[in-house]
Amino acid sequence: MLKLSFLLNIIALLLGMVCAWVIFSNQSQADSLRKEISKVSLKTKDLRTAVEEAKKGQLDKLAREKRKNAELEETEEISVKEIADLSRNRDEMKVILSENEKKIEKIAANIQKTKVNLAGISKEIEASNNAFTNLASAIPILQSNVTSLEKQILAEEERKRDLEELILTYDQETDILMHHYDLTLSALQKDFYEHPWLERGERVTVAFSQVDLDSGILMLPVGKNHGIEKRMRFSVRAKGKPICQIRVKEVAFDHCVAMIIPLRGTPTQLLEIKYLDLIYL
Secondary structure (H helix, E strand, O other), X not given: XXXXXXXXXXXXXXXXXXXXXXXXXXXXXXXXXXXXXXXXXXXXXXXXXXXXXXXXXXXXXXHHHHHHHHHHHHHHHHHHHHHHHHHHHHHHHHXXXXXXXXXXXXXXXXXXXXXXXXXXXXXXXXXXXXXXXXHHHOHHHHHHHHHHHHHHHHHHHHHHHHHHHHHHHHHHHHHXXXXXXXXXXXXXXXXXXXXXXXXXXXXXXXXXXXXXXXXXXXXXXXXXXXXXXXXXXXXXXXXXXEEEEEEEEEEOOOOEEEEEEEEEEOHHHHHHOOEEEEXXX
């Protein structure tokens, strides 16, 4: 009986040790799983943060692309307008060059014709000289005709001098026309690259001159020397902000008088600023 009880105690002890080992093993696995779950949670949180940053980056990139597209469209419109202006000026220059070329061709034809006439006169003079030689050999018989022949020769020489002066005049006229052509071409090129006028949208920065808000008159220190013309309309801005609109009433070479357009902005701000930007409308 005692042995049976001892055996049962040993078996119970063994069973307790087995249970304790199983419980400890399960506890270790549970701790390991908790650590893995914590790591997975941290990775999930990092992934969420990365996804949010990627979304923000994509939104910023999309906004930048939109701004670039808007700038490209604006640049394209300006380029199209400039190309149209250049094409118009090129066509005008072609017309002027064509007219000058026709004039030069006409003058060249006249010069050639004159040279042909001179060649014929030279032959006539040579023939006259030959005839004079023949007549000189027959002086006893043709003495009475010598005087008339000499007069004829003098007349032909006078005619030759006149024609030579005419040729010289043609040469001078050709030089004058060529000089005029060069000046015209130079002026056209200068006018093409340094146009003394304002295009719509161009800006002129001026120092504030004088304003009378009661009468709506604004004096500006720019005039025809800056491309300002009568009845031009401008948007007045300062530091990039619109203030009002004006219309040129009178213009001189270096100054102009403009009227402030009513109900357009806040003209009273003109009393607070020193420099203005005029945008041609």
